[in-house]
Amino acid sequence: MKKIITLLLILLSINTTAFASQIQNISADAALKKLKTGNKNFSQMHLHHPDVSKKRLYEIEKGQHPFAIIISCSDSRVPPEIIFDQGLGDLFEIRNAGNVFDDHVVGSVEYAIVHLGVKLVMVLGHQDCGAVKATIAHNHESKYIESLTNFIEPSVEKAKNQKGTLCDNAVKNNAIAVAKNLIESDSIIDDYVKHHNVKIVPAFYNMHTGLVELIEDKNGKQ
Numbered sequence: 092m093k094k095i096i097t098l099l100l101i102l103l104s105i106n107t108t109a110f111a112s113q114i115q116n117i118s119a120d121a122a123l124k125k126l127k128t129g130n131k132n133f134s135q136m137h138l139h140h141p142d143v144s145k146k147r148l149y150e151i152e153k154g155q156h157p158f159a160i161i162i163s164c165s166d167s168r169v170p171p172e173i174i175f176d177q178g179l180g181d182l183f184e185i186r187n188a189g190n191v192f193d194d195h196v197v198g199s200v201e202y203a204i205v206h207l208g209v210k211l212v213m214v215l216g217h218q219d220c221g222a223v224k225a226t227i228a229h230n231h232e233s234k235y236i237e238s239l240t241n242f243i244e245p246s247v248e249k250a251k252n253q254k255g256t257l258c259d260n261a262v263k264n265n266a267i268a269v270a271k272n273l274i275e276s277d278s279i280i281d282d283y284v285k286h287h288n289v290k291i292v293p294a295f296y297n298m299h300t301g302l303v304e305l306i307e308d309k310n311g312k313q
């Protein structure tokens with residue numbers, strides 16, 4: 092009887108360890124390195140298509156363990172799995188036109204960092220973003236489009252005083268604004284940034300080169 096109990100305890104401890112190791116995700120820096128490597132592969136059109144196989148399909152049937160959260164635009168020209176050369180179960184994506192901030196975005200990020208153990212959040216704006224262009228053009232065709240442009244508007248205003256392309260600068264300001272809003276929201280995200288090594292990085296996708304670059308927040312110094 093004692094042997095059976097011991098065996099059961101060993102089996103239980105193995106299961107617990109396995110579960111714990113599954114939710115221990117890679118660090119933010121390691122995740123960023125993976126994204127950079129994948130993006131380099133894509134920009135050179137040397138795609139490796141990792142994690143796209145029947146084996147992977149069956150593997151992730153048991154659960155997901157993505158290594159990065161990508162908040163990006165719905166634009167069909169910016170599919171995260173392709174531009175970062177990733178596969179099934181690798182990226183937890185939150186997409187809407189203009190990659191704007193709202194409660195659904197906060198809830199989705201919270202879920203992924205708390206329950207899936209993801210350490211890196213990338214807010215990815217892109218060149219020639221239609222939602223940003225609609226904001227610049229003062230498109231008020233519906234209250235729903237306006238719900239997007241209202242959020243982007245301050246980023247456009249800020250871009251008017253910056254050197255360079257108005258649209259690109261507004262896209263970058265918008266990605267920075269979303270990153271800041273995530274931290275400043277009354278959610279647990281800030282706590283995970285301060286105490287659990289979660290990092291939030293704004294980034295910009297160049298549609299000509301295919302390269303993603305991190306955006307430096309100059310805190311209004313531009």
Ligand SMILES: [Zn+2]
Nearest residue numbers: 164166220221
């Ligand atoms: Zn866009």
